[in-house]
Amino acid sequence: MNVKLSSTFFLKIVAFLMGIAILAVCIYWLPQAAIQDAKVRPGDYSIYPLLICAYGVCMTFSVALYQAYKLLSYIHINNAFSELSLKSLKAIKKCAFTIIFFILLLIVYLRIFAMFTGEDAAGPIALGLIAIFVIAIIAAIIDVLQKPIKNILEKV
Numbered sequence: 660m661n662v663k664l665s666s667t668f669f670l671k672i673v674a675f676l677m678g679i680a681i682l683a684v685c686i687y688w689l690p691q692a693a694i695q696d697a698k699v700r701p702g703d704y705s706i707y708p709l710l711i712c713a714y715g716v717c718m719t720f721s722v723a724l725y726q727a728y729k730l731l732s733y734i735h736i737n738n739a740f741s742e743l744s745l746k747s748l749k750a751i752k753k754c755a756f757t758i759i760f761f762i763l764l765l766i767v768y769l770r771i772f773a774m775f776t777g778e779d780a781a782g783p784i785a786l787g788l789i790a791i792f793v794i795a796i797i798a799a800i801i802d803v804l805q806k807p808i809k810n811i812l813e814k815v
């Protein structure tokens with residue numbers, strides 16, 4: 660097995676395992692958090708906007724993982740510089756911007772919630788801003804990867 664085949668195979672396994680972890684978060688951890696919050700604070704529905712954004716991020720991240728898996732498949736069959744790989748990169752970039760949107764919604768909600776309850780939301784807001792920064796860097800890298808593929812496809 661040559662290096663390229665083993666590296667794409669390894670990355671496909673990593674993407675698959677990340678997908679299983681996201682599925683576990685959506686099926687087990689998020690509902691458990693909602694159940695525990697309902698037991699602690701009955702009648703308080705303040706966790707629902709957080710859950711909606713968390714499920715939105717998880718679903719969008721799952722779509723991005725699927726597109727990354729498809730991109731790795733194109734690379735595996737020596738079809739990296741094709742229209743299909745360009746479409747996968749575009750979809751991943753759109754997913755990145757969608758995740759940034761959901762995180763911004765969470766930050767706004769946390770800020771408004773903190774104003775009404777008097778709690779300090781600086782920590783979660785700072786983590787959200789760091790996540791936005793990291794995702795923006797990933798989107799910029801994807802944009803840089805798209806340009807050579809576009810140039811090659813235009814020349815053909």
